[in-house]
Structure formats: C-alpha cells, structure tokens
Amino acid sequence: MAFSRRWLPLPRAGLTRDSVVETAAIMADEVGLNSLTLAALAERLGVKQPSLYKHLDSLADLHRSVSMLAKRELGEAIARAAVGRSGPDAIFAMSHAYRNWAILHPGRYGVSQKPAAPGDVEDEASMMTAIQTIADVLTAYHLDGDDSVDAIRAFRSLLHGFISLETSGGFALQADIDRSFDRLIQGFTVALNQWAEPFDHAESRN
Numbered sequence: 001m002a003f004s005r006r007w008l009p010l011p012r013a014g015l016t017r018d019s020v021v022e023t024a025a026i027m028a029d030e031v032g033l034n035s036l037t038l039a040a041l042a043e044r045l046g047v048k049q050p051s052l053y054k055h056l057d058s059l060a061d062l063h064r065s066v067s068m069l070a071k072r073e074l075g076e077a078i079a080r081a082a083v084g085r086s087g088p089d090a091i092f093a094m095s096h097a098y099r100n101w102a103i104l105h106p107g108r109y110g111v112s113q114k115p116a117a118p119g120d121v122e123d124e125a126s127m128m129t130a131i132q133t134i135a136d137v138l139t140a141y142h143l144d145g146d147d148s149v150d151a152i153r154a155f156r157s158l159l160h161g162f163i164s165l166e167t168s169g170g171f172a173l174q175a176d177i178d179r180s181f182d183r184l185i186q187g188f189t190v191a192l193n194q195w196a197e198p199f200d201h202a203e204s205r206n
Contacts, residue, residue: 021066033110064120078134091188091192
C-alpha cells in the first residue's frame with residue numbers, strides 16, 4: 001500500500017524520538033502498525049534508515065512507543081471530555097470521545113488495546129491514563145473494590161465491542177448507528193444505578 005504524501009518529510013536537524021514516534025503513529029493510522037516498516041518510516045522522514053537507530057532500538061521499540069503514545073492520547077481524549085461533568089453526562093461524554101478518537105485513529109486505536117509486557121512499568125502507566133479517568137467518573141456511582149473493577153471492564157468491553165463491529169462493517173442493518181450507540185450507553189448508565197447491589201457470583205453460573 002502506498003503511503004500518503006500529505007505530510008512533508010521532517011528536516012534531519014529536527015528529528016527527535018518524539019517526532020519519529022508521532023510520524024509512525026500517523027502512518028499506523030494509514031496502513032496499520034503491523035504493516036509499517038522502518039524503511040517506509042525513514043522515507044517519510046526524509047532520512048536513511050540507519051539514522052532511525054539514533055532514536056530507536058528496533059522495530060519492536062517503535063511499536064511499543066506508538067502503543068504507549070496511543071494509550072496516553074486516548075486517555076487524554078476521554079479525560080478532556082469528562083472535565084466538569086459527572087454521572088451519566090460524564091459517561092456519555094467519555095463514550096463519544098472514545099468512539100470518535102478510535103474512528104479517527106484506527107491504527108493507533110488497535111495498539112492502544114495492547115496490554116503491557118509483564119514488568120513494563122512505563123507501558124502500564126500509559127494504560128492507566130484512560131482507566132483512571134473511567135474509575136474517577138464511576139465514583140459518582142459509589143463503586144469501590146471489585147464492583148469498580150467490574151464496571152470498568154464492562155464499560156471498556158461495550159465500547160470496544162461496538163467500535164470493533166462498527167469499523168469492520170459489522171452493522172449491516174439499515175438503522176442509525178449513532179442512535180444504537182447512544183442506547184447502548186444509556187443502558188449502561190441505567191445498569192450502573194444498581195451495580196453496587198448484592199450479587200451472587202456463584203448463583204449466576206447455575
């Protein structure tokens with residue numbers, strides 16, 4: 001797949017690790033991170049491939065860096081949406097910000113869901129950018145402990161599931177997708193009002 005030429009190569013003197021990773025993230029949105037090569041990245045940046053090794057250890061290092069950037073950006077997007085809001089208003093704002101960011105940045109979104117390698121504290125911290133915002137918003141529903149963890153997992157799962165189906169063309173029925181999304185989030189906010197009620201985990205398996 002040919003890469004877009006909408007972005008001019010960066011001058012060699014201005015090349016930094018951050019600029020390399022940011023350019024790679026843009027290219028990941030165009031072709032997917034797994035299809036991105038160091039040779040193509042070097043061409044976009046206007047440098048020879050060996051020059052990249054002044055800023056990166058390897059292709060794996062690049063993938064990890066783009067993944068962490070994506071996790072931080074997604075977290076920042078939903079955090080901005082939640083500012084000054086609480087309860088259902090905050091849930092709706094976060095949900096729309098999450099979905100919009102994912103659709104605008106398909107390559108980044110995919111790697112934003114990649115778990116950190118065991119012991120990778122820096123990557124784990126980048127993932128917590130979004131999770132902490134969700135946890136903070138859910139405090140309005142007086143959730144703590146496992147109840148909070150369950151709600152965070154449910155929220156992430158319903159968003160990821162909807163977005164994955166939407167972006168892969170999985171919604172073939174002729175109905176307004178935005179309306180379906182809003183109904184999904186509304187249903188989750190209703191469920192949150194009963195989330196902290198006693199729940200028999202063993203009984204639910206019978």
